[in-house]
Amino acid sequence: MPAPTGDHTGTRIKEQRKLARLTQRQLADQIPYSYSLLNQVECGARPATEEFVNAVARVLRIDVTVLTGLPYTSEAQHKRLALLVRPIREALDLYDLGANPDIVARPAAILIEEADRLCQRVRATHLRSAAADLPGVIAELTHAAWTSQSTPVWQALASTYRTAHDIALKVGFFDLSTVALDRMDWAASRASDPVLAAIRQYKRALGYHKIGAPIVGQRLIASGHSLLNLASSREALVVAGQLHLGASAVAARAGDAGAVATHITAARDVAKRIGGEARDVHWLSFGHANVKLHEMGASVEMRRYDDALVQARKIKLPATMLTSRRARFLVDWAFVEMETGHSESALKHLVEARKAAPEQTRYHPEARETISGLVRKARTTPDTLGHMAAWIGL
Known part of the structure; x- marks a missing residue:
């Protein structure tokens, strides 16, 4: 203990x-x-x-x-992370000041590509390097958007705000993640992009899911779907499917197994319509594999650990699955193995998650909770578990 x-x-x-x-x-x-x-x-x-x-x-x-x-970190870790996110916080605060005469921005095409690369790096869990480059890209895109009033540039700026949200959330700065989503909505409205606006509602809903406010989460999911009502593109269809997965998570937190089943079925139907995995749509991981992951996640949320364990052991992730999603699955799997009394398997999956995405795993509260549980249950602490506990800051 x-x-x-x-x-x-x-x-x-x-x-x-x-x-x-x-x-x-x-x-x-x-x-x-x-x-x-x-x-x-x-x-x-x-x-x-x-x-x-x-x-x-x-x-x-x-x-x-x-x-x-300090959000699931030691004081020293928190100070390092605070220094890392401070420039992001400052960049988000300058959104409404118009063009910056002191900035010489790169061409719009290059900035749009850079926004996409930053999103890709976060999905690959290279959080620190993405966080270091993000403020400069936000500053350039903000200047370029105000100067050109170009829809693609506003879309790219909204994407960088979404990246800021993802980074802040993964390292535990929840207040900053909320600010980033507000900025995303601001840029998406100027781009007149309902798909980006719907993604923002999906992200907001997951935030309310985490704090146990399912009714608000459900309203946000419904709002996201309404934004897509007039859109019929494959992109809109993928986001609609992702919204159903978000709704399943919200329903699971509320303990509504019927609603979980309804939304999982709807998401599975969308996955059949698009075929394959839709990694090309705003770096989402929507597809058959992600539907199975959310079905398992709902079982975990509702404390149906035996069901979740059966589901986890049947899941075969495609080689193309994003690193961030693969690592999250391994952490969830480890937690379920721990809760069902399989300590060795739990530790094995945590080690795999660390190898796949060390930064993400280190700051994930469920990884910390699983290691704490394994330490409590162990009569003697194996070296590997001791190293993991020290690494995560217990």
């Missing part, structure tokens, strides 16, 4: 609970977890899972990061 320290999520829950003038018993009565578990979390004897923290944050009406503190 990890030794408790003086500053962990449990101590912050205790502090915020007292500020809300609630006893442990009063708080436990308002969350779907026991008084005993709350007591253990607050004293550091048990780790606070993402779902547990979300539930407490909703009751206390505070942002999740108030409780997590």
Whole structure:
């Protein structure tokens, strides 16, 4: 069992609970977890899972990061990440100042290609290198968009904002990810691009799914579909399918198995219509494989771990599957193996996820939760598990 320290999520829950003038018993009565578990979390004897923290944050009406503190990282890691994302934050803040006379932007065609490459690098989980180059590209595209008022340039700018959202989300800066999505909507509206606007609603819905607000998530998914009503292109069809997958995740968080099945079926039908994997559409991973991944993810969300394990062991990912999605699958699989008592398999999949996407895996809360669970369950800590725990910052 990890030794408790003086500053962990449990101590912050205790502090915020007292500020809300609630006893442990009063708080436990308002969350779907026991008084005993709350007591253990607050004293550091048990780790606070993402779902547990979300539930407490909703009751206390505070942002999740108030409780997590440094978002799933050590203080040193957080400081390095803060330095990395600060220029992105500054670039996002200059969106409405018009053309910048101090910038000599590269030709529009080159900038559009660069926006696409940045998105590709994030999908390949090269987060730090993409984050380092992103602010400059945003600045150039912002200048070029205001200067030329070109639809393709506005579209590329919206794409870079989406990339900023993805980076911020993956390294735990949730406030910045929300700002980036607002900027994406701003640029997409100037491009008059309903597909990009629908992708933005999909991303927003997943954000509300994470904090356990399924009704808002459902409304956002519906809004995304309505944006695509007048679009009949293959691109729009792929995004519509992705929205169904997002809806399945939102429904799973609400525990609505019927709605999950409905949306998975709808997404599967779309996948049949397009054929193959649609990696060419805004770097989405939509297709038959991703439908299966979301079906498994819904089982995990609803705590149907035996079902999820059967589904995970049947999934064969295509060689073309994006690295980010492959690594996420391995982390989910590891978590399910851990929950069903297969510690060796869980550790094996975590090691595979680390090899595939070290940056993404290191900052993923479920990877951290799985390693914590394996440490708690182990009578003795194998060297590999010890190395993984140290690497992730436990």
